[in-house]
Amino acid sequence: MRKRDLAILLCAVALAAVGAGAVFSGSALKTGSWGLSFRQEGAPPIGNAGADQLRQYDAVYIGDTSRKVLYLTFDAGYENGCTAQILDALKKHQAPAAFFLVGNYIEKNPDLVRRMVEEGHTVGNHTMHHYDMSKIGDRDTFARELQGLEELFRQTTGQELPRYYRPPQGIYSEDNLKLAQELGYRTVFWSLAYVDWNNDAQPTPEAAFAKLLPRTHNGAVVLLHSTSKTNAQILDELLTRWEAQGYAFGSLEELFQ
Secondary structure, three states, X not given: OOHHHHHHHHHHHHOOOOOOOOOEEOOEEXXXXXXXXXXXXXXXXXXXXXXXXXXXXXXXXXXXXXXXXEEEEEEEOXXXXXXXXXXXXXXXXXXXXXXXXXXXXXXXXXXXHHHHHHOOOEEEEOOOXXXXXXXXXXHHHHHHHHHHXXXXXXXXXXXXXXXXXXXXXXXXXXXXXXXXXXXXXXXEOOOEOOXXXXXXXXXXXXXXXXXXXXXOOOOEEEEEEOOOHHHHHHHHHHHHHHHHOOOEEOOHHHHOO
């Protein structure tokens, strides 16, 4: 299978059927894919797990819903020629963002990674190989997936990788959240996303706005894919529209305050 096709498949799993996957049963967290249920336009969605329940593992999917602040995050399994334009739009709006990267991305695009850091963005840990981490029960194997990316980032930038983790494919388990927490990581899910990952069927700008704008809500953690040509095309206007609605943009550090 081609890398691009594999990436499409993995991203499709990450945003699988709304509401499917893991649910909390008492204090126990079952393995599953992160999912959202939007009940009302402009209102925060309901996640597979509640914000308070996730917090015990230093995990979040949404920020303070009393504040008009958005948290921009981008997942990148590979470079598709879109990231420079995305960075240009973020710089124009002075909007901080987090880029969750895999090992292959850092190895092949060191200049873009250094630019992310130089322009004040956060690089997060999406693991070395984008495996389904819920199938890894061994602590040392789990740690190697995160620590390998830490070392690669250190070699590329001369800096330490910020300890923010996004589970590949959005698949998680209680054990994995605990392991990430033990390694000093905070896990970042999301509360706003749309189908933007399929490069063979990119949405039109109009379709993208129609999906994102009605579901925008206070404290939203926005997941976009930096491989999307549509995202690169619309980001400047999207940020402009959000600003016109009174939204500001926050960093992951602010999200966890």
